[in-house]
Amino acid sequence: VDSFLHRKLAHFAPLTGDDRQALDARLRFVHRFGPHEDLFRHGEDPRHVNVILEGWACRYKQFEDGRRQTLALFLPGDMCDPHVFLLDRMSHSLGSLTPVTVARIPFDEISGLMDFSATLHRALLLEVLITTEVQREWTLSLGRRTSLERLAHLFCELALRLRSVGLTDRGSFDLPLTQADLADALGLSTVHVNRMLQELRATGLVEQRARRLTIYDEQGLRALAMFDPSYLHLNQIALL
Amino acid sequence: VDSFLHRKLAHFAPLTGDDRQALDARLRFVHRFGPHEDLFRHGEDPRHVNVILEGWACRYKQFEDGRRQTLALFLPGDMCDPHVFLLDRMSHSLGSLTPVTVARIPFDEISGLMDFSATLHRALLLEVLITTEVQREWTLSLGRRTSLERLAHLFCELALRLRSVGLTDRGSFDLPLTQADLADALGLSTVHVNRMLQELRATGLVEQRARRLTIYDEQGLRALAMFDPSYLHLNQIALL
DNA sequence: CGATAGGTTGAGTCGCATCAACCGGGGTGG
DNA sequence: CCACCCCGGTTGATGCGACTCAACCTATCG
Numbered sequence: 001v002d003s004f005l006h007r008k009l010a011h012f013a014p015l016t017g018d019d020r021q022a023l024d025a026r027l028r029f030v031h032r033f034g035p036h037e038d039l040f041r042h043g044e045d046p047r048h049v050n051v052i053l054e055g056w057a058c059r060y061k062q063f064e065d066g067r068r069q070t071l072a073l074f075l076p077g078d079m080c081d082p083h084v085f086l087l088d089r090m091s092h093s094l095g096s097l098t099p100v101t102v103a104r105i106p107f108d109e110i111s112g113l114m115d116f117s118a119t120l121h122r123a124l125l126l127e128v129l130i131t132t133e134v135q136r137e138w139t140l141s142l143g144r145r146t147s148l149e150r151l152a153h154l155f156c157e158l159a160l161r162l163r164s165v166g167l168t169d170r171g172s173f174d175l176p177l178t179q180a181d182l183a184d185a186l187g188l189s190t191v192h193v194n195r196m197l198q199e200l201r202a203t204g205l206v207e208q209r210a211r212r213l214t215i216y217d218e219q220g221l222r223a224l225a226m227f228d229p230s231y232l233h234l235n236q237i238a239l240l
Numbered sequence: 241v242d243s244f245l246h247r248k249l250a251h252f253a254p255l256t257g258d259d260r261q262a263l264d265a266r267l268r269f270v271h272r273f274g275p276h277e278d279l280f281r282h283g284e285d286p287r288h289v290n291v292i293l294e295g296w297a298c299r300y301k302q303f304e305d306g307r308r309q310t311l312a313l314f315l316p317g318d319m320c321d322p323h324v325f326l327l328d329r330m331s332h333s334l335g336s337l338t339p340v341t342v343a344r345i346p347f348d349e350i351s352g353l354m355d356f357s358a359t360l361h362r363a364l365l366l367e368v369l370i371t372t373e374v375q376r377e378w379t380l381s382l383g384r385r386t387s388l389e390r391l392a393h394l395f396c397e398l399a400l401r402l403r404s405v406g407l408t409d410r411g412s413f414d415l416p417l418t419q420a421d422l423a424d425a426l427g428l429s430t431v432h433v434n435r436m437l438q439e440l441r442a443t444g445l446v447e448q449r450a451r452r453l454t455i456y457d458e459q460g461l462r463a464l465a466m467f468d469p470s471y472l473h474l475n476q477i478a479l480l
Numbered sequence: 481c482g483a484t485a486g487g488t489t490g491a492g493t494c495g496c497a498t499c500a501a502c503c504g505g506g507g508t509g510g
Numbered sequence: 511c512c513a514c515c516c517c518g519g520t521t522g523a524t525g526c527g528a529c530t531c532a533a534c535c536t537a538t539c540g
Contacts, residue, residue: 043470061380063466069383071376086366091373091471126326132372133331135379136311140301142382143309143427147496178518187383189497194520226303230283231331387528418486429529434488 004077004165005051011164011234012126013119022116027051027103039080039094039102046090048104050080055100056176060184061092070185072135073097073158077165081131082110082124098176126233133231142187145226150186151196152225155206157232159215164234171215175208244317244405245291251404251474252366253359262356267291267343279320279334279342286330288344290320295340296416300424301332310425312375313337313398317405321371322350322364338416366473373471382427385466390426391436392465395446397472399455404474411455415448 005027006020015023030053033039039050039057050057052074059072059080071092074080080094085107105113114121134157141150162173179197183190200206205221207214215221222229229237245267246260255263270293273279279290279297290297292314299312299320311332314320320334325347345353354361374397381390402413419437423430440446445461447454455461462469469477 059376061376063384067384069380071379083365083369086362086369087373087473088475089470091468091473092376122326125323128368128372129323129326132368132375133327135372135375136299136301136332139311139375139379139382140309142379144303144307180518190519191498191521192496195496198520228331230329233327233331235328420486430487431489431530432528435528438488 004053004075004167005079006077007165008077008079009120009123009127011236012130013123015119015123016117019117019120022113022120026105026109026113027053029104029106031102031104033096033100033102035096035098035100037096039096039100040090042090042093044090045088046084046107048106049082049084049110050094051103051105052076052078052080053101053103055096055098057094057096057100057102058181058185059092059094068184069187070181071138072131073185075158075161075165076167079124079127082127085110097181130233133233137231147186147188147192147196148199149225150188151182151193151200152205152221153227154182154186155200155213155215156218156222156225156227156229158213159218160229160232160234160237164232164237171218173213174211175213176211244293244315244407245319246317247405248317248319249360249363249367251476252370253363255359255363256357259357259360262353262360266345266349266353267293269344269346271342271344273336273340273342275336275338275340277336279336279340280330282330282333284330285328286324286347288346289322289324289350290334291343291345292316292318292320293341293343295336295338297334297336297340297342298421298425299332299334308424309427310421311378312371313425315398315401315405316407319364319367322367325350337421370473373473377471387426387428387432387436388439389465390428391422391433391440392445392461393467394422394426395440395453395455396458396462396465396467396469398453399458400469400472400474400477404472404477411458413453414451415453416451 005023006015009015040046042061054076057074058070059074060068060070062068084090114124137157141153145153158175159168159171159173162168167173179193180190183193186193197208201208203224205215205217205224207216221227245263246255249255269288280286282301294316297314298310299314300308300310302308324330354364377397381393385393398415399408399411399413402408407413419433420430423433426433437448441448443464445455445457445464447456461467
């Protein structure tokens with residue numbers, strides 16, 4: 001079976017059949033969550049790695065006064081921090097955005113995976129490195145991109161990441177986020193996200209309705225967002 | 241010799257004398273840079289890992305139109321991405337802020353280091369994980385902290401990181417950044433940094449003049465910044 | 481002594497937040 | 511079946527935080 005996880009990791013290292021089997025054998029503990037539930041909370045001592053099999057999740061931090069920032073989006077095939085077990089306590093929370101099914105790999109089995117083959121070891125390392133690359137790009141977005149650019153940039157990133165696991169239909173993909181979810185991720189208010197969405201639609205570069213986003217002019221959207229795909233290190237993924 | 245690098249890594253794993261020797265043996269290629277020079281630029285294919293021996297450096301990205309964001313600050317003892325060699329090309333640049341002396345470890349010697357001992361392997365992995373933790377906290381700052389909180393938070397972080405390598409004198413440390421450097425890191429304009437510095441000084445929590453920052457009330461500053469040190473995973477470092 | 485880098489100040493503007501109201505659709509219960 | 515609710519989205523008015531532009535100040539250095 002060719003899962004999202006396989007496709008994701010295959011971009012990082014050429015997995016053998018044995019690698020895939022070793023991987024799948026560790027996906028025994030499957031859990032389901034409804035939308036907007038916590039997979040685990042800040043301060044806990046993590047005992048397993050979450051692999052997103054289906055649905056969207058996020059990493060977030062929140063202040064006591066309610067201010068909340070989404071730090072990362074997790075899509076099908078994403079592993080949430082393969083190496084967290086080295087840290088004592090989580091400094092952030094993990095939450096579902098849509099209904100989500102995850103597999104939980106216990107820590108001792110993660111080490112087993114990394115020892116199993118150098119290829120898998122490398123793939124998991126690249127997973128964290130590239131997650132970090134994305135984190136840096138988000139820092140840049142929040143620091144220096146305007147709200148419209150930020151929104152456009154997120155759409156470019158999502159298009160590419162979803163395409164890399166086969167979840168796009170040409171320029172079009174499922175976008176199950178509410179405007180409030182987008183606001184959390186973009187560091188904006190929901191009201192302003194609403195207005196920027198309208199503005200972006202008005203450019204004609206994208207269409208967005210009924211939980212679906214269609215990109216009509218990917219080059220144009222990238223130019224608007226100053227999107228340079230190299231930070232995702234998915235060199236072989238083409239436009240559209 | 242007990243270097244900044246030793247002290248830094250010792251927080252992550254208990255280095256043996258052999259580990260320290262293996263490490264030091266790889267610091268043969270020392271380079272010096274003036275202030276505000278590039279150690280290497282976005283798009284290059286990196287061939288070595290930079291270790292900061294002295295001075296401050298930064299990771300940054302910049303748009304064609306001049307907008308510029310500092311993504312990370314590197315202090316003495318910091319290793320700039322021990323695992324970059326897994327990536328094809330750098331998606332960001334590395335630049336000095338002050339005069340800097342760095343040691344460049346060629347990639348093949350990095351692998352040698354990681355194979356040398358499980359302790360070193362672990363220490364280098366923790367170096368990247370914690371760098372990522374810092375990146376996330378910066379994302380949070382840029383997304384949801386006010387400019388004053390951002391500034392205060394940065395000072396809290398710097399105090400703790402510098403203290404962990406022995407570069408503070410109680411609450412006081414060398415702060416060689418210009419207001420423009422701070423602005424790049426905080427996603428603000430230099431004018432606004434100037435005003436926020438004044439406001440922060442006016443609280444009486446800190447004093448700042450002549451390239452030196454003194455924190456008078458670390459608890460107060462942390463409260464203002466909503467600084468929770470757990471993301472740095474330096475559990476044993478005390479206040480002041 | 482002039483040049484330059486860093487810091488300071490003021491005025492005007494704009495991006496985005498906040499507050500508040502309202503709309504529309506899907507689900508639920510009476 | 512209809513009334514209602516609630517969630518997500520939309521709109522307008524207002525205010526503030528931060529930017530821009532521009533001038534000026536100060537210390538350092540050649």
